[in-house]
Each structure stands twice: as C-alpha cells, then as structure tokens.
Amino acid sequence: MNSTSTPVDSPAQDVWEELVTTALLGTDRRTPPGAVPGRAAPVALLDAAATQTVRRRAGLRPAPAAARPDPAPEDARPALPAAAARRLSMLLADRPGTGGGGRRGTAPDLMELLPQWLATANARGFAAPPEVLPALLDAARGRTDLRPAALAFAGPRAVWLARLNPDWRFALRAAPGGDPALPHPRDTDRVRQLWQEGLFAERVALLAAIRAREPAAARELLATTWATERAEDRLMFLDSLRTGLGADDEPFLEQALADRSRNVRATAAELLSALPGSALAARMAFRATACVALDRTRETPTITVEAPFECDASMERDGVVLKAPAGRGERSWWFGQLVEAAPLGTWAARLGGRSPQEIVALPVTDDWRAELHAAWCRAAVRQRDAAWARALLGAPGAPEAGGPGAVSLAERAKLLGTLGSAERADWVAGFIAAHGLSEAFQLLGGCAVPWAEPLGRAVVDALNIARDAGSYPWSFSGVMGLAERCLDPSEAGRLDGLLAVPDESEDASPGAGGYWAEAFQRLVTTLRLRAAMARELGAL
Known part of the structure; x- marks a missing residue:
C-alpha cells in the first residue's frame, strides 16, 4: 500500500511519558504505574514499556505516501575495471584493528592505502560503482582527509545521496572544485539568492567555488555584504581570497585593514604582505629597513639591528600585533613582524647588493641573528621565494641539521615547500x-x-x-x-x-x-x- 502511518492521539500517550520519566529517574525514586515498590519494580517497568510499545505501533493509521526522490544523475565517466572494483570493496571493508598499541603484524593497512587508490582512480577518470557509494561516503565522513578525493570519485551521485541521508551532508558543501549543486558563477540570480539566503557552510562553499573560477567575481560578491557580516564570518570569507590572490585584490584588502576585528585586520595584512608590490609591503619595507643596517667599519661586514621602541597606530593598522606572547620581548616581537612582512627583494639594496646566500652568511650583532633569520624564514614561506628558502635551508649536511637560518624542523619543512x-x-x-x-x-x-x-x-x-x-x-x-x-x-x-x-x-x-x-x-x-x-x- 502506498502510504505511511502516523500515530493516533490517545490517552495512552500520557502513560508512555510516565514510563519514560520513571526510567530516567529510576524505580528506586519513582514506582511504575500499577506496580508496587521493591525488587519487582524494574521488571514491571519493562513489562509496561513492552505493552505500551505494542499499543503505540498498533495504533497507526494510513497517511499519504511521501513523494519519490528524483532519479540519481547519470555519471558519464568510464566504469572501473572489474579487478579494481573488487579491490575498492576490499579497501572500504577494512577497519583499523582494535588492539591497544600491539604490534601491527605483516598485513598491510588497507585503509591507509585508500587515499592513494582514490588519487590514481581520479587521475584515470573512472566513475565509482553505485553499490560502493554508501561505504565510500561513510569512510569520507569519518576521515576529512579523504573527502576531496572521495567526493571527486563519487561524482554527482554523492550530492544526490547526501540530500537523502543527513549523515552525508558534508558532501553538499565539500565537493572539490565547487559543489555540483552550486549555481554557476554566471547564473547571477541564483548566486545572489544563495549568497544572501544560504546557510553559512553553503555560502563558504559558494565563495570558494567562484573564487577558484573567477577571482574578481568572488571578491565583488563578498563586497556586497561585507559591512553586515559577523566578524568570525568575515574572517572565514577573507581567507578564501588566498586562492588566486593578486594585485587586483589590494584595494579591498586595504579597506579591510580598518576592520573592527583584529583577526580580520591581521589576515588582510598577511595577504597584502604576500603581494610584494602592494602599498602595505612598501610601508613594511620602510619600517624594517630602518631597523637593519650594515656596519662596514668592522673587519667583517656585520648586520646591526635596532628594534622599534614602540608600536604606533599605523603599525597596528598594518597588522602588527601590539601585545607580545608570554616570554617574548615586545621590541623583538614587533621587529620580527616587520621583517616578516617586508618584501625579501628589499634586502639586497639595503645590504650592499648581496645575494640571499651572502646576506644569510653575514654575522649579526647582539644576539639578533636567530630573530632576524626566523623572520626571513617566515617571509620566504609567505612570499614563496625559493632563492631565499635555499639560502636559509643551507646545505642538508650542515651542522645542527638546519642550515644557517632554519630554527626548527617546522621551519625547515615550510621552507622546503617553496621548492x-x-x-x-x-x-x-x-x-x-x-x-x-x-x-x-x-x-x-x-x-x-x-x-x-x-x-x-x-x-x-x-x-x-x-x-x-x-x-x-x-x-x-x-x-x-x-x-x-x-x-x-x-x-x-x-x-x-x-x-x-x-x-x-x-x-x-x-x-x-x-x-x-x-x-x-x-x-x-x-x-x-x-x-x-x-x-x-x-x-x-
């Protein structure tokens, strides 16, 4: 019969609620209806609950059937080879062992091979077999690192399934390259409607998708509601501008430097400092070079440092954080931020036309070497400058395993990312x-x-x-x-x-x-x- 059922209103509902309350409080504190206190009360409660459950299920009446969902979209990509499909089922069926800290044995960890399998399958352009999609989405639900590759492999049917199962709703906002359910950037009416009326996650996904395709259109969309957004939302939206960051973004980011939120101001300043030709980068270069000089009177030319004595309002507006973390001196804290945000091309002119390798090799007075080199490390990572990264990394066999400028393994790992x-x-x-x-x-x-x-x-x-x-x-x-x-x-x-x-x-x-x-x-x-x-x- 094409119908669903709804419960009939009944006085028995009051009895059910009484039983639930008794179960929550415990039979020591509340006696079940029709029972007597004592050791038999828990059994009486379970018997009464079983009886009421039957009554509730029996007292249902027909109701109109729910509308059938639209058919799943077609996936035109080629099907997986049979052997690969069987392998995928094995990978998805594998579960990590439950042993606590024991030896792993000689068997491979199949779940750890799933990301690599998905990457290869996506590179080959295969479609996911429909029968494995639930297991694939369950795996992606439990591991966020799997989601981009899993959703790319699942294709448009992942979104179709996510609309039917709330456990998979992440697919509605995390599909790589933009959710297939999102409107095309040129569909301005739907874009505006979703931007103004959508949930926060939907708006983030929309902005990221448009930014990946048309950076200027995403920035213009963000500008339409920027003044009315919450501070935490402005921060998340602003972070999306990292994709496709370019000189055209500078006017918008300069305006964001005056934002009410300190975090928003700091992010805007960071993005502007990644644009070596920006006005903020020029201001930071002026401040940083005022703190650093080359002393040629010594037998070996030496870098001297005079850190700023105050952090004025203009420095704060440009993203310099006033309060130093615990254990850091204020002057060194401000100095590091200035050097980090200054274009690395500044230093050749300031330090005698030397190359990055020659600059990094120069001695530095008064124990400022570690602070100066650490700031240059951060600048090289932010500006994706491979020449400076090489200079700061030094030779891999150098003493202390870090070269002349890297101060930690984390810094070295980040510098390597520029190569x-x-x-x-x-x-x-x-x-x-x-x-x-x-x-x-x-x-x-x-x-x-x-x-x-x-x-x-x-x-x-x-x-x-x-x-x-x-x-x-x-x-x-x-x-x-x-x-x-x-x-x-x-x-x-x-x-x-x-x-x-x-x-x-x-x-x-x-x-x-x-x-x-x-x-x-x-x-x-x-x-x-x-x-x-x-x-x-x-x-x-």
Missing part, C-alpha cells in the same frame, strides 16, 4: 644521509609521492643502518608507515635481503630483530599490493 618536488626530495635525501631518520619524519611528509629514487634509497639505507645497529625499533614506526605509502613500489625487490630476522647484539633492544623483520615484511607486502592496485587501474 620544486625534485629539489625538495634531493635535499631531504641529503639530510637523511647526514643526520639519519630521527628528525626526518616531518620533512618526509612534505615530499611528493611516490618518493624520488634518491630519497627512497636514502630512507631504506637509513632504516637498514638502524636495524643493523640494534636501535629501538618502535621509534621508527612512523617513518616505516610513511615508507609503506610513499616508497616507489619498484623498490620492493631491493628489500628482499632485509626480511630475515637479524642477529641481535647484546646491547640491542629485546625483540628488536623480530620487529624489524616483521616491519620490512609488511613494507614489502604493501609495496607489492600498491603495484597490483596500479596495474588494476591501468596506471602501470
């Missing part, structure tokens, strides 16, 4: 060869996958050295996990000699040999599985 993938891999390979793997995890995470051959060889060699030295094996589990996902599958053959349990020296960690053999066996198995996945998708 091309091949150069980045070569630098990290040299770092590992000189310093081992103990500090390399964060650097490896920023390298392109699969790792280039020199980087892969450096990682395997370093793992082998650690194994032969009887090192504590669990401290390398993070690098081993990265190798499983990032090492080129062609490296599997080179690892066969590492699968045997090595002889353990007297000073080796107990059980280390067995762990290393197990870990290398899992690595080899995973690499061969990745190679099989690529063949199934036609990528090899």
Whole structure:
C-alpha cells in the first residue's frame, strides 16, 4: 500500500511519558504505574514499556505516501575495471584493528592505502560503482582527509545521496572544485539568492567555488555584504581570497585593514604582505629597513639591528600585533613582524647588493641573528621565494641539521615547500644521509609521492643502518608507515635481503630483530599490493 502511518492521539500517550520519566529517574525514586515498590519494580517497568510499545505501533493509521526522490544523475565517466572494483570493496571493508598499541603484524593497512587508490582512480577518470557509494561516503565522513578525493570519485551521485541521508551532508558543501549543486558563477540570480539566503557552510562553499573560477567575481560578491557580516564570518570569507590572490585584490584588502576585528585586520595584512608590490609591503619595507643596517667599519661586514621602541597606530593598522606572547620581548616581537612582512627583494639594496646566500652568511650583532633569520624564514614561506628558502635551508649536511637560518624542523619543512618536488626530495635525501631518520619524519611528509629514487634509497639505507645497529625499533614506526605509502613500489625487490630476522647484539633492544623483520615484511607486502592496485587501474 502506498502510504505511511502516523500515530493516533490517545490517552495512552500520557502513560508512555510516565514510563519514560520513571526510567530516567529510576524505580528506586519513582514506582511504575500499577506496580508496587521493591525488587519487582524494574521488571514491571519493562513489562509496561513492552505493552505500551505494542499499543503505540498498533495504533497507526494510513497517511499519504511521501513523494519519490528524483532519479540519481547519470555519471558519464568510464566504469572501473572489474579487478579494481573488487579491490575498492576490499579497501572500504577494512577497519583499523582494535588492539591497544600491539604490534601491527605483516598485513598491510588497507585503509591507509585508500587515499592513494582514490588519487590514481581520479587521475584515470573512472566513475565509482553505485553499490560502493554508501561505504565510500561513510569512510569520507569519518576521515576529512579523504573527502576531496572521495567526493571527486563519487561524482554527482554523492550530492544526490547526501540530500537523502543527513549523515552525508558534508558532501553538499565539500565537493572539490565547487559543489555540483552550486549555481554557476554566471547564473547571477541564483548566486545572489544563495549568497544572501544560504546557510553559512553553503555560502563558504559558494565563495570558494567562484573564487577558484573567477577571482574578481568572488571578491565583488563578498563586497556586497561585507559591512553586515559577523566578524568570525568575515574572517572565514577573507581567507578564501588566498586562492588566486593578486594585485587586483589590494584595494579591498586595504579597506579591510580598518576592520573592527583584529583577526580580520591581521589576515588582510598577511595577504597584502604576500603581494610584494602592494602599498602595505612598501610601508613594511620602510619600517624594517630602518631597523637593519650594515656596519662596514668592522673587519667583517656585520648586520646591526635596532628594534622599534614602540608600536604606533599605523603599525597596528598594518597588522602588527601590539601585545607580545608570554616570554617574548615586545621590541623583538614587533621587529620580527616587520621583517616578516617586508618584501625579501628589499634586502639586497639595503645590504650592499648581496645575494640571499651572502646576506644569510653575514654575522649579526647582539644576539639578533636567530630573530632576524626566523623572520626571513617566515617571509620566504609567505612570499614563496625559493632563492631565499635555499639560502636559509643551507646545505642538508650542515651542522645542527638546519642550515644557517632554519630554527626548527617546522621551519625547515615550510621552507622546503617553496621548492620544486625534485629539489625538495634531493635535499631531504641529503639530510637523511647526514643526520639519519630521527628528525626526518616531518620533512618526509612534505615530499611528493611516490618518493624520488634518491630519497627512497636514502630512507631504506637509513632504516637498514638502524636495524643493523640494534636501535629501538618502535621509534621508527612512523617513518616505516610513511615508507609503506610513499616508497616507489619498484623498490620492493631491493628489500628482499632485509626480511630475515637479524642477529641481535647484546646491547640491542629485546625483540628488536623480530620487529624489524616483521616491519620490512609488511613494507614489502604493501609495496607489492600498491603495484597490483596500479596495474588494476591501468596506471602501470
């Protein structure tokens, strides 16, 4: 029968509510209707609840059937090869083990291979099999890092399903390149309506989608309601201008420097400082160069620093934060912000026409070297300046593993992000060869996958050295996990000699040999599985 049912109003409803209240309070505090206090009261409550449940379900009457949903949209992309479809079902069916901190064994972690499988399938342009879409969306729901690739693979049917299941509503706002349900930027009427009436998440998705296609149109749309938006919303919307940031955005960002919100002002200033030709960048360069000079009277030319004595209103308007964090001096705090926001091209003229490498090599007076170099690191990352990044990174084998300017692993990882993938891999390979793997995890995470051959060889060699030295094996589990996902599958053959349990020296960690053999066996198995996945998708 084409109908649904609705409950009939009944005095029994009052009885049901009484039972619910009794269950919440407990039978020690409230006796169920028709029962007596004591040990039998909980049983009486359950019996009464069962009886009332039957009555409620029986007392339903027909109602009009709900409208059928529109058919799912077609997906014109080619279907997956059968072997790849079976592999995807296996990957989605895998669940992380429930053991608490035990050894992983030799079996590959299939869920960790799902992102790579999705990336390859998307590159090949395949459509997702309809029967796996619920499991795929469930996986993406639980892991936000999967969502862009999963939604790209799911295609327009992901949005169709998300409208039917609120658990998947993230697909309505997170589809890569713009939600398919969003209007086209040229459909001005629908764009205006959604921008003015949509939920916040829908508006963020709309602005991001338009910005990716037509940066000027997105900025103009934002300007129409900017003055009436909440401060936290203005901050989120302003952040979308990072995509396609250009000189045309400067007038809007200059106006945002006068915003009521300090966070909005700071973000606008950061975006403007990433535009070396902006007026703000020129103002910051003037302030920063007033603090830095070259003393040529010494035997070796030396950089001298005179940090600002105050942070005036114009500096605050340009994004300099007045209050220093705990443990930081105010003057060094203001100085670092000025240098960070100044165009890096400023320093050649200020410091005798020297190259970035020559400038970084100059001594700095009065313990200002670390502060100055750290600010230059932040500027190189913000301005995507590879020449300065190379100078600050220094040689990968330099003492203290950081070169002359990098002050932490995090800084080095960010500086490496400004380099091309091949150069980045070569630098990290040299770092590992000189310093081992103990500090390399964060650097490896920023390298392109699969790792280039020199980087892969450096990682395997370093793992082998650690194994032969009887090192504590669990401290390398993070690098081993990265190798499983990032090492080129062609490296599997080179690892066969590492699968045997090595002889353990007297000073080796107990059980280390067995762990290393197990870990290398899992690595080899995973690499061969990745190679099989690529063949199934036609990528090899």
